Structures are given as structure tokens and as C-alpha cells.
Amino acid sequence: MNQIKQYINQHASRFEKELFAWLEIPSISTLKIYKPHIKASAELLKKYLLQAGIASVKLLETEGNPLVYGEKIVDEKLPTILIYGHYDVQPVDPLALWTNPPFSPTIRDGKIYARGVADDKGQVFAHVKALEIMHQLGNLPCNIKLLIEGEEEVGSGGLQRFLDKKENLQLIQADCVVVSDTSIQAMDKPSIPIALRGITALTIKIQSAKKDLHSGVYGGAVANPIQVLCTLLAALKNKEGQVAIPGFYDDVVALSTAERNAMNSGFSLEKYKEELGIADVDGEKDYTTLERVGIRPALDINGMWGGYIEEGVKTVLPAEAHANISIRLVANQDPLKVAQACKAYLISKAPKSVRIEVDIHQGGSKAFKTSTRTPGLKAARKAFKQVWGKDPVWMYEGGSIPILSKMQDKMGVDVVLLGFGLDSDNIHSPNEHFGIKNLHLGIETIINFYQTFAKTK
Amino acid sequence: MNQIKQYINQHASRFEKELFAWLEIPSISTLKIYKPHIKASAELLKKYLLQAGIASVKLLETEGNPLVYGEKIVDEKLPTILIYGHYDVQPVDPLALWTNPPFSPTIRDGKIYARGVADDKGQVFAHVKALEIMHQLGNLPCNIKLLIEGEEEVGSGGLQRFLDKKENLQLIQADCVVVSDTSIQAMDKPSIPIALRGITALTIKIQSAKKDLHSGVYGGAVANPIQVLCTLLAALKNKEGQVAIPGFYDDVVALSTAERNAMNSGFSLEKYKEELGIADVDGEKDYTTLERVGIRPALDINGMWGGYIEEGVKTVLPAEAHANISIRLVANQDPLKVAQACKAYLISKAPKSVRIEVDIHQGGSKAFKTSTRTPGLKAARKAFKQVWGKDPVWMYEGGSIPILSKMQDKMGVDVVLLGFGLDSDNIHSPNEHFGIKNLHLGIETIINFYQTFAKTK
Numbered sequence: 037m038n039q040i041k042q043y044i045n046q047h048a049s050r051f052e053k054e055l056f057a058w059l060e061i062p063s064i065s066t067l068k069i070y071k072p073h074i075k076a077s078a079e080l081l082k083k084y085l086l087q088a089g090i091a092s093v094k095l096l097e098t099e100g101n102p103l104v105y106g107e108k109i110v111d112e113k114l115p116t117i118l119i120y121g122h123y124d125v126q127p128v129d130p131l132a133l134w135t136n137p138p139f140s141p142t143i144r145d146g147k148i149y150a151r152g153v154a155d156d157k158g159q160v161f162a163h164v165k166a167l168e169i170m171h172q173l174g175n176l177p178c179n180i181k182l183l184i185e186g187e188e189e190v191g192s193g194g195l196q197r198f199l200d201k202k203e204n205l206q207l208i209q210a211d212c213v214v215v216s217d218t219s220i221q222a223m224d225k226p227s228i229p230i231a232l233r234g235i236t237a238l239t240i241k242i243q244s245a246k247k248d249l250h251s252g253v254y255g256g257a258v259a260n261p262i263q264v265l266c267t268l269l270a271a272l273k274n275k276e277g278q279v280a281i282p283g284f285y286d287d288v289v290a291l292s293t294a295e296r297n298a299m300n301s302g303f304s305l306e307k308y309k310e311e312l313g314i315a316d317v318d319g320e321k322d323y324t325t326l327e328r329v330g331i332r333p334a335l336d337i338n339g340m341w342g343g344y345i346e347e348g349v350k351t352v353l354p355a356e357a358h359a360n361i362s363i364r365l366v367a368n369q370d371p372l373k374v375a376q377a378c379k380a381y382l383i384s385k386a387p388k389s390v391r392i393e394v395d396i397h398q399g400g401s402k403a404f405k406t407s408t409r410t411p412g413l414k415a416a417r418k419a420f421k422q423v424w425g426k427d428p429v430w431m432y433e434g435g436s437i438p439i440l441s442k443m444q445d446k447m448g449v450d451v452v453l454l455g456f457g458l459d460s461d462n463i464h465s466p467n468e469h470f471g472i473k474n475l476h477l478g479i480e481t482i483i484n485f486y487q488t489f490a491k492t493k
Numbered sequence: 494m495n496q497i498k499q500y501i502n503q504h505a506s507r508f509e510k511e512l513f514a515w516l517e518i519p520s521i522s523t524l525k526i527y528k529p530h531i532k533a534s535a536e537l538l539k540k541y542l543l544q545a546g547i548a549s550v551k552l553l554e555t556e557g558n559p560l561v562y563g564e565k566i567v568d569e570k571l572p573t574i575l576i577y578g579h580y581d582v583q584p585v586d587p588l589a590l591w592t593n594p595p596f597s598p599t600i601r602d603g604k605i606y607a608r609g610v611a612d613d614k615g616q617v618f619a620h621v622k623a624l625e626i627m628h629q630l631g632n633l634p635c636n637i638k639l640l641i642e643g644e645e646e647v648g649s650g651g652l653q654r655f656l657d658k659k660e661n662l663q664l665i666q667a668d669c670v671v672v673s674d675t676s677i678q679a680m681d682k683p684s685i686p687i688a689l690r691g692i693t694a695l696t697i698k699i700q701s702a703k704k705d706l707h708s709g710v711y712g713g714a715v716a717n718p719i720q721v722l723c724t725l726l727a728a729l730k731n732k733e734g735q736v737a738i739p740g741f742y743d744d745v746v747a748l749s750t751a752e753r754n755a756m757n758s759g760f761s762l763e764k765y766k767e768e769l770g771i772a773d774v775d776g777e778k779d780y781t782t783l784e785r786v787g788i789r790p791a792l793d794i795n796g797m798w799g800g801y802i803e804e805g806v807k808t809v810l811p812a813e814a815h816a817n818i819s820i821r822l823v824a825n826q827d828p829l830k831v832a833q834a835c836k837a838y839l840i841s842k843a844p845k846s847v848r849i850e851v852d853i854h855q856g857g858s859k860a861f862k863t864s865t866r867t868p869g870l871k872a873a874r875k876a877f878k879q880v881w882g883k884d885p886v887w888m889y890e891g892g893s894i895p896i897l898s899k900m901q902d903k904m905g906v907d908v909v910l911l912g913f914g915l916d917s918d919n920i921h922s923p924n925e926h927f928g929i930k931n932l933h934l935g936i937e938t939i940i941n942f943y944q945t946f947a948k949t950k
Contacts, residue, residue: 066805127807133704190806233709237806246770247590250921252690252892255821256791257782259775262816263730263794270727273720313703318716318846325714334713337720338809343796344817348523349647349694349854350584351819351893352795352921359719360801362808364712389775397806435709436808464707464809 040483043169044476052148052472054084055161058123059141059150065101065124065190074101074186077123081184082106084164089171090182098194101186105207108167109179115490116179118210120443121160121217122188125152126464133466147469154470155463159216159456160184162478170483177490183208185439188217191237191399192439199439199446211450212412212489213443216478218433218455223473226420226428229453230408231330234365235436236375236400237338240265240382241393242357248343249353259389261357262342268382268392269359272335276321279335279363281381284374289367291331299331299432300324311460330432333374334364364434371400401438404451411492412452419454419484423477454485497940500626501933509605509929511541512618515580516598516607522558522581522647531558531643534580538641539563541621546628547639555651558643562664565624566636572947573636575667577900578617578674579645582609583921590923604926611927612920616673616913617641619935627940634947640665642896645674648694648856649896656896656903668907669869669946670900673935675890675912680930683877683885686910687865688787691822692893693832693857694795697722697839698850699814705800706810716846718814719799725839725849726816729792733778736792736820738838741831746824748788756788756889757781768917787889790831791821821891828857858895861908868949869909876911876942880934911942 044051063077064070078095081104085093093106101124109116128138128151136142141150148158163182170176185195198204221227242261249258274280291299303326309317319328328334342357344350363374379394386392406413408430420428433453444451456478462468501508520534521527535552538561542550550563558581566573585595585608593599595608605615620639627633642652655661678684699718706715731737748756760783766774776785785791799814801807820831836851843849863870865887877885890910901908913935919925 066807068804127801127803127805129801129803130705235709235808237808244771247919247924248587248922249769250892251791251793251795251819252692252786252821253890253916253920254769254786255793255819255891256785256789257774257776257891258769258771259773260793262797263726266723266726266794266797267730269720269723273724312706312711312715314701314715314846315848316716316844316846317714318844319714328713329709329711332713334708336708336712336717336808336810337723337800338708338807338811339800339802340719340723340814341798341802343794344584344586345796345798345802345815346584346586347525348584349817349819350523350795350921351692351694351793353793354795357797358802360806362708362712362806364709387773387775389771389773391772433710434712434714435707459710462704463710464807465705467704 039173040169040480043172044479051165055148055158056141058157058161059153060139062139063124063152063186064127065187066127074124078102078104078186081123085182088164088168090167098198100194103195103198104184105182107181108176110176111179114178115212115492116181116210117486117489118181118183118208118213119163120213120215121163121184122156122186123160123184124186124189125157126155126189130466135467146473147471149467149469151468154457154461154468156188156217158470158475159478162216162456162475163482166479166482166486169479170486177487181208181210188437191397193399195439196399196442199442205446209447213447213449213451214485215437215440215451215453216455216482217437218453219457219459219461220455221429221431222458224426226424226426227431228413228416228420228428229431229433229455230406231432232404232440233333233434233436234369234371234401234403234441235362235438236365236371237360237362237397238375238378239395239397240359240361243355243391244389245355248355251351251353254353258353259387260353261390262354264387264390265342265357265359268385269337271385277319278321279333281377283377284333287368287370288333296327300326326432329434331366333366333369335361337361364436365403367403367405369403371402375400399438401436402441404437404440404444406451410450412450412489415485415488415492416452416454418488419481422484423481454481456481496630497626497937500629501936508622512605512615513598515614515618516610517596519596520581520609520643521584522644523584531581535559535561535643538580542639545621545625547624555655557651560652560655561641562639564638565633567633568636571635572669572949573638573667574943574946575638575640575665575670576620577670577672578620578641579613579643580617580641581643581646582614583612583646587923592924603930604928606924606926608925611914611918611925613645613674615927615932616935619673619913619932620939623936623939626936634944638665638667645894648854650856652896653856653899656899662903666904670904670906670908671942672894672897672908672910673912673939674894675910676914676916676918677912678886678888679915681883683881683883684888685870685873685877685885686888686890686912687863688889689861689897690891690893691826691828691858691860691898692819692895693822693828694817694819694854695832695835696852696854697816697818700812700848701846702812705812708808708810711810715810716844717810718847719811721844721847722797722799722814722816725842726794728842734776735778736790738834740834741790744825744827745790753784757783783889786891788823790823790826792818794818821893822860824860824862826860828859832857856895858893859898861894861897861901863908867907869907869946872942872945872949873909873911875945876938879941880938911938913938
């Protein structure tokens, strides 16, 4: 391993320069105006992979953003690892809360601050550099395929359809899928997620009169769409913090008491509240905080707007109100079934005085869950132990990587979540960051994992 | 009257040109960046008043926007009329719904389309032209004072404090206050408002965590401020459409059955719904539509926002959610008492997991109500009858002119609402307009009113 550490140290400043250049590209997938930057982000990744010895790398067009695909087959007899990740990033607002511009990477206290650095460019970059090192040192121990997409933050639409074609499944066939897009509990507490929540999302529009009205002339006689929408959204939860949609919890798999006890150990509620700056947590009755995000579904309003939302006051009775909601799912909930139940519930509760539109977004995904006894998970555990000096703990994570359950189903292989971020990295928030130490240890862990996994076949 | 009609016809195109120049100034009082235009709007009005023979006109500074004040004392023994109006206008969004730019006045079908043309520049302009005509024809029958403010759309803060000084009350003392800032029921159904609702407004902020969070990592365990705000705002109304704030209706004066019957006659609910494009009206149980806006208080959410409100999806658990609400008041509700009850109710319902801030806006105002038996109202009725050919009906209006009840109290005089707009003029909405015929008949009605009222003393 000393040779690897040495390489990383020798090339650390070049690594940073290259990662910075990638982070400077605002590859926000949810906003159409960033289309050119999506393309540029994919192209730069392709360049870095060529440089790392993946000569076959190319962009595969999809119905959405292109996939960056490459492979290096050392020997057909060796196991093959498919590396999955994404080069698209989340939007950056509210901009006012960033300390440095989100696309001007800056180092503070050994951490790189930039949108997408932890989620997921920095982590994909760790794989690129692991490959470069093994290429340079001539010790790549297995076959490698890479599939890096550009729509993870918007439901992986293009990749979803890509996986529906047999020839594509053949192309990317592997013995194990490795994903570095998650975090560990703490620097001294490495962890491996064994479950991720699924997701489904809906958009709601309430329309009252055909135009904005004077709230004096009409107020009290015409339905206020914001009031109606508030009433509908309030009705999504009951006083016990449960989601009130009929049938919502029907398919949820319950964990055993032993499993629940294991996942709750060592958690400090006080520290959690302090870090977030909240007086109290809030959620479903009879479940702990880690259970609420790990093994229970959750419904969140991600955005809501209606009426006059600028400075000052406008006494308007608005014509419309809007909300975006997303639902995090656990095993064995079906995204479409849950979304349809939500839609039906909202429509059933809307008064006759308004029109309601509920759109279910494309790209819903089931929850992901893996056994801890697969060769991949075993190799991951060993790699963490060797590089971080501690046995990693198994984690139930609240986030989602939309494509994983589909990959698992379609490819019939193990998926290993080998992530190196921290929960405090502010992903999806202002001041997203990723430790340089996390990057370097990540590269080492990845190489160690490849080497261990290569011996399992 | 023929001489007056003739003057209007001869000068109609100049009138339009002058009014257009005033309408082109975006004097939006709620947005700070329009401060220079507020000033420009006041200055141009001053110029028009000089031109109309009011030599004493000047701008009076207040804590807020300047007042345009002028007077013409013909004879101390004659009655004095104080003309009140405003030169500030509402914001213009949503801009996309305007047919012409809001500050580029355009004539279509005999109506002038521009922000502020009905509310209230066009109606103040009618007074200016009435004065010009009487000045030119040498037949001003009474003393005239004008007090045109620049903060009517934001609660008349400057004027409120102006009225607290004795010397100011002496300056503007009159026998009657005339306000042209309301509408008639239809061109063939002139009407005079005898009541206006008061208003009070509040801003609500809910804060959960200190920053936006990833809705996967934290969703289900940390309070969603939008969800909390929805629940609070939903609780402001009950299923009967009543405002659920304890004590809300305590001070409301009930009307007699005879009064209620009179105000409801001749109203077509079908036509009302069709004009607004709604399947049904919505409001307080046991009251008709006209009662709901005329004699009952109403609470409306004017704007609400939180989380990601741009194009696409961002799965964020936002840190904050915001709402602006306003409450229209009727006699004898006290603005501050009602606002405080609302604030206390919201705070009492907020869970411990969030911080709540509720700000009561300055400038709340009581409802306005006048007797129909005052000399001013009698003169107004006669003027409408002569110019429009029909007896006007008395109306309970839902809108507010914040300063009127204070003027009534402080000055101890009659207030006459002599307005010439139509409910369909889209005030506070896109495509605000004002009929050229309404302007011309308005000028005639005003002159007629001055002449009749002058004889009452």
C-alpha cells in the first residue's frame, strides 16, 4: 500500500487541479439551461478516463443526458466490477448562504467546497484516480467497466430506459456493481450502507379563479388556492406524524427488534439536534430518529409557492398555488402504487370550488437493500478495515440512488455502496464539501477493494 | 352641463396624453427600487394641478412617501371639499398575463389598460380635470383642498402619522372628504359604497434546521417547515369556512335581516361564477357571496413560499417557509386586537420542533362606514342621478382604503365615496383598465357633485 500512498501524495496537487476543473462545470441536471454544461461535464470525465488508461471510453446517448461508458478487460477469466456514479449535480440555491461561489471550488480546513464535490464528482473522481494509479503501477487485478450517468439527481430517466434493452445489459454485465455516492458515519466510524430508500415525486397545482383577484373585493367569497393547498397538504399527515394516505404503510417490511436495536446503538440525539440547530426532532410516532430515516417511508414538501412572494405586501387573492412533494420509500413499497394513492387522496379531498392537478413524476424507484453476506460486501468490509483501521458498521440510509434496485433486479448482481463522504458534507445544501483526506483514503479503499474482490472468483 | 361635455370632447386627446404620461411612471409603493418613480409620480401630479389652477400645490414630506397637497380657497364662507386619493400603484406580477406592458398604456375597446389606471390615477385625474374645467370656465362653486398620498397600497403609514398632528388636521380641515377610488356595479347600475372593510396583515416565518437539508438523509426525522406552515394555515379556517381564531368574530356588528335582504337583491351568482371561471364560490357558512365580501371579515393568504420553487425538482428539506396573510375587517373589529389574536393562535399551535416568527404589519385600519343621510351622500346621489340617468344604489364594498376611518374620526366630517370604476376593471390584477367613458362621466359627476354640495351650506 505504501506505493499507492506515495503516488497519491506525489500527485495530490494535480489531482486537485483536475477535480477543480470538473467541479467548475455547473452540470445541474434539473435546469434546462445547463444542458451544455452537462455535455461538458461528461466530456471532461471522458478525458480523465482516457488518461487513466480506459481507452474504450465513450459517450452513449440516451433519451436524456449521455452516459459515460468505458471498460478495461484485463482477462475474461477475472471478475468484472461495474463502477456506477453520476456527473450531474443538484441546483445551488439559496445562493446567499454559500461562503464561496458553488462552482468556484475552494479549500478550507482540508475540505474542498463546491457543488457536487461529495455528490458525486469527488467520489467518482476517486475511482478515476484509483484506475489511473493501477494503470500506472500495472497492477489492475480485475476487469473494470464504468457507467457514469448525468441524471441521477432527476430520477435517472435515460439510464432507466437504457437498462430495458438486452444488449445494454450484456454490455455492462459484471460480477458486482460498486457505487461511491454515500457517506460514512464519521472519520473514526466507517460504515457501509446496506439499504437506501426509494423515491417517488408529485407536483400539485390548485387553480381557483382564472386570474389573480383583489383580496378585498373577493376575499371571503372565492376559494383561496393557497388555503386549499395548505389544507390538503396538512391532511397528508396526522397528529402522530404518520402519513395519512390510506394504504400508505401496507407494503412496508417491518424489521425485527434485534435489527432495530442494532441500528440504533451509539446514536446521540443531543448531538444530532445540536448539529441541525433544532430544539426537537419530529416524525412518526414510536420510531427513533435513525429508524425514521432508515427503515420508514417519509413524505416531504420540497417546495411550495403561490401568490405574491416578493418584497413587501400585495393584497392579492391568487389564482394558483403549487407544491412539489417527494416520498422516500422503503422495502417493499411500489413507487407508482404509493404515488397513485397519494394522488387519489389529494384529489378526493379537494373542494369543488377549485381545480386540482396532480402529476406523478417519471423515474420513481424502489428502495434498495442488500445482504451483508455477499462477496462484494465482504470485500468492502475488509477494505475499510485495512485502510481506515476499523471494522465498518452496517447502515440503513435515508437517501436514494434511483437506479440501484433496478440494476440489482435486471443484472442479478450484488451492489456495494462504497462511499466516503460524511453526513455533514451538506450535499443538496449550500456549502457542500468533501474532505481531501476522504478523497485520498477513498482512492486507497477502492484499490484495496478491487484487489480483494478480484480474489473472490 | 353642455359646456362641460363640450370641453371634455374638445380636450379628450390631450387628457389621454397627460394621463398616459402619468401612467407610464411605475410608482409601485411596496418595492423600494421604485422610490424615484414615486417621487416622479408626485411631481407630475403637482404639475397637472398647477395647470388646473391650484397655484398653492406642493409636496409635503412624511416619514414615508410625500403627500401632494394643494388648495384653492374661493371664499371662506363657502363649503370646503377635501379630495383624497393616491398616486401609488400595486405591483404588476404575474407579468406574463398582461396583454400590454403595464406601464405602456394602451387603448382597447374604449378602455385604457395600464397598472393604476382605475386604482387610482385615472380617478384622481378625473378630479384634476374637473378642477381644470371649472378653472377655465370660471365656475368653481366651493373651496377645494387636495390630499393625494403615495402609500395607499401599503397601509398609508406616512399619512397615518401626518393625521396625528393638530396643525395638519387644521390645514386639511373641510366640510366633506371626497374619494374616487371605488367602483360602480355596472355602467347602467351606478352605485355608492357606504362601507369598506378594514385591513390588518401579518407575516409568518417558520424555521426548522439552520440550513436546507437533504430530504433523503433527514426526511421523516426533522420537521418540514412547509408542512408545519401548511398545518398552521389550514387550522386558520374550519370546515364551515369560518375563521377559527378564538374571538375572531366577537366585535363584528350584525346587520338586520332587512339590511341583508336589501344588499342581496339583484345579484346573479351564476354570472359571478362565470366571470371568475370558478365552479363554485367558497366562504363562510350561512352567508351569501355579497355578505361574505361586504359585511363579514375574511382572512386570505396573499403569498406563501418555501423550498425549491424553480423549474424541475430538488429533493430538499427546506430550512424555512414563509407566508403573508391579510385580514379584511368589518365594523367594529379592531385591527391590532384581531392581528394579535391571530398571532397568538398561530404561535400556540406551532410544534416545539420549529421556530415561529409572526410579525404584525404597521398600518392596520378599521372598517369604514357612513350614513346615507349626510349632505355629502345626498349630493353624490343627486350627481349620479343627473349624469348617469339613474338613482345609484348603496353598496357594502369588500376592499379597504386604510386611511378613511381615521379621517372620519380625526376630522369629524362626512366621507363620500364617489368612484367610477367597475368591479371588472382588474385592479390589483393583470390587465387593469378603466373606461374612457367612465373617466368622462366621472369628470361630469364630480363637477355636478361640487356644484350641488356647494349649495348645502
